[in-house]
Amino acid sequence: MELTIIWAFFIAFGIAAYVVMDGFDLGIGILFPFFRVGKERDQAMNAIAPVWDGNETWLVLGGGGLLAAFPLAYAIILPALYAPLIAMLLGLVFRGVAFEFRWRDPAHRARWDAGFFIGSLVAALMQGITLGALLQGIEVDGRAYAGGWWDWLSPFSLLTGVSVVAAYSLLGATWLVWKTEGRLHEDARRLARIATPAMLGAIGAVSLATPFLEEQYFHRWFEWPGLLVAVPMPIVVTGIAVLLWTKLKRCADWLPFVLALAMFALTLVGLGISIWPYVIPGRVTIWDAAAPETSQAFMLVGALVLVPIILAYTAWSYWVFRGKVGEEGYH
Known part of the structure; x- marks a missing residue:
């Protein structure tokens, strides 16, 4: 039982790390059409270029950990959510391709910028829809998914999808407030003042x-x-x-991002309180879905080695690129 609880918190940590670290760069992609074409968009890209590529590590860790530690939950959740999960992965792939090719194919940069925006929007929207579909309940019969292909689509899942888009937009805007200067810095403050009440309203509606x-x-x-x-x-x-919202007028540049993270943290705490100890709310508990204890113990040894390494190189990359981004790059 103790190993099962450890793995539940371990996977929750991985998902939370992904939401925070990939949330702000998805948010920048969502806000991309609001930035001026040219140096301002390049500056926004440079603000995430050193760190964005490693963020999906936490997504793989969460999904792989779910398969390894809670195989029954994995076997039920995936068939129920194939459509939004596949759309999310395609959005992430399309977004990554657009990120790289906009620098290498300047003749078609406008198309790659549009691809970066669409991929970011689809990925964020589908992550929210996946969460909403899980919260509203998955139909289970015995040890298998018993619902239909479109059960994930509902007004509530669409609401959570839009809410995640708003929340990621706030994270992206506050990250740019912290990491940029000049005209983009002021535009990010303005966008963050719009995204703050949007996120608050989304939290209220979902709650x-x-x-x-x-x-x-x-x-x-x-x-x-x-x-x-x-x-x-x-x-x-x-x-x-x-x-x-008030501090976005003038304050230490790092503070808005920290406050946005605090709002995010409280929503994650509320989510945990709502579903604990279920991995599929109302149907399957973490103990029902858990792998054998020997398997969990074996995997935990590897996780205790790999996760500190991941945290170390992630922290190092953020430290190395801790400065602000100007129009010509980091300084």
């Missing part, structure tokens, strides 16, 4: 709809001791959003 999807969610949030979190949570989130 109001979620308790009515599953009886478990309603009891978890509106009965004791869940009320200890349910009452202060919206106040804290709103307070951080208001502070972020």
Whole structure:
């Protein structure tokens, strides 16, 4: 049981790391049409160029960890969510190709810029839809998925999809506030002031709809001791959003990004409170889906070696490129 809990938190950490680290560069892709053609778009690209390529490591870690540690959940979730997951992966591939070729094929740079935007938008939207489809429940019969091809598509999953797009846009804008200067820096502040109320509204809409999807969610949030979190949570989130919006006028450049991460962290905490201890809400718990204990112990040894290495080279890359990005590159 202890190994199962360790692996559950391990996979949750991997997913959270991906959401944070890939969220801001997907957000920059979503905001790309709002940047001026030429040096401003190049500057936005340079702000993520040293780090964006390694962010999918956490996505692979989360998916691979789910297969290894919770194979039953993997076998049920994938057939239920094939369509949005495949669309997400295609968006990431298309986005990566556009990122590289816009520098090497300047004659068609406008098309590659459009591809970068579309790939980022599709990837973010599908990640949100996947989350919404999982939250609203997956039909399970025994040990297999029992629903249809289109069960993932619903008003709630579309709402969560749009919400993730808004949240990533805020992360991207605040990252540019921190890492850039000049005209792009001011444009990023303006976009962040628009994205902040958009994200707050998205959090509110999803939070109001979620308790009515599953009886478990309603009891978890509106009965004791869940009320200890349910009452202060919206106040804290709103307070951080208001502070972020006011600080975007003038403040330390790193602060808006930290406040945006704080909003993100609170939503992830709320998500964890809602679904724990289920890996498929209301259907399959982490213990139902867990691999044999010997398998979990064997894989944990490898994870304890690899994850610190991943964290070390990730931290090193961020440290090396810790400066601001001007029109001519890092300095």
